[in-house]
Amino acid sequence: MQSTRQITKAMELVASSKLRAAHERALNNRKYFSTLLDAMNHIAVSTPAFTTKYMREGTGNPLYVIIGGDRGLAGGYNMNVFRFAQERLPDNAVLVPVGKKTVEHFASRQWPLEIDELRATAEMDSGQCYTLARVLCEGFLKGNYSHLRIIYTKVDSLLSQTPHMIEVLPLSDFKSGAEPARTEMLFEGGAGSLFNNIVPEYIGSLIYSAVKESYASEQAARRMAMDAASKNADEMIAKLDLEYNRARQAAITQEITEIVAGSEG
Numbered sequence: 001m002q003s004t005r006q007i008t009k010a011m012e013l014v015a016s017s018k019l020r021a022a023h024e025r026a027l028n029n030r031k032y033f034s035t036l037l038d039a040m041n042h043i044a045v046s047t048p049a050f051t052t053k054y055m056r057e058g059t060g061n062p063l064y065v066i067i068g069g070d071r072g073l074a075g076g077y078n079m080n081v082f083r084f085a086q087e088r089l090p091d092n093a094v095l096v097p098v099g100k101k102t103v104e105h106f107a108s109r110q111w112p113l114e115i116d117e118l119r120a121t122a123e124m125d126s127g128q129c130y131t132l133a134r135v136l137c138e139g140f141l142k143g144n145y146s147h148l149r150i151i152y153t154k155v156d157s158l159l160s161q162t163p164h165m166i167e168v169l170p171l172s173d174f175k176s177g178a179e180p181a182r183t184e185m186l187f188e189g190g191a192g193s194l195f196n197n198i199v200p201e202y203i204g205s206l207i208y209s210a211v212k213e214s215y216a217s218e219q220a221a222r223r224m225a226m227d228a229a230s231k232n233a234d235e236m237i238a239k240l241d242l243e244y245n246r247a248r249q250a251a252i253t254q255e256i257t258e259i260v261a262g263s264e265g
Contacts (some may be wrong), residue, residue, distance in 0.1 A: 065095075
């Protein structure tokens with residue numbers, strides 16, 4: 001039991017370290033994401049006749065990028081995101097699972113997987129996320145997907161992680177609710193072309209943030225699970241020590257009683 005307690009405590013400390021690093025990367029990426037979003041808004045608002053294919057719903061199946069964990073021992077983390085996803089997946093959905101457990105879960109349930117080689121959330125870097133985004137954008141423009149959604153887990157606090165879904169494509173109307181530009185802007189190569197070049201980077205940034213947020217959530221859930229396991233081990237060790245001491249005391253008392261009885265005889 002002592003060795004088990006040492007393992008759970010070590011896993012708790014490792015998860016805490018990974019949590020801080022992953023959450024910091026997710027927060028840093030938000031600045032880049034915000035800059036891209038501002039640029040897209042600026043282009044749309046500054047161009048009176050602005051239009052883009054990314055705002056039109058396609059004719060294919062809906063596509064969902066679902067981000068889960070790579071390993072177990074993280075409490076209900078994986079099952080929470082899987083349950084959340086399955087409650088929202090239409091029957092004709094195709095999936096891009098990210099994470100070893102995610103691929104295993106949906107492959108075993110015969111869901112059609114558009115891409116199934118993204119097996120390790122921990123190994124997903126920004127380059128892979130942007131490559132994936134470009135592939136998905138190309139498929140959307142070809143009409144292969146009617147829309148794109150991302151399902152991931154957000155770190156609300158160190159004690160709370162909540163599954164979320166982002167509606168990615170088609171893009172919302174950037175002009176809706178925005179103040180019109182005072183002067184028309186001219187963009188080299190055309191506003192539409194520039195906007196369309198930014199969209200894959202924007203979606204790649206979204207995917208990267210969701211991956212890092214999910215990885216941080218997994219580590220937070222594992223830290224909590226290992227902390228609970230360590231506390232349970234402490235309670236069990238204390239209980240076993242108490243029972244051992246009682247049994248030892250009873251054995252000593254029995255020996256004393258036998259010695260006294262023998263001396264009296």
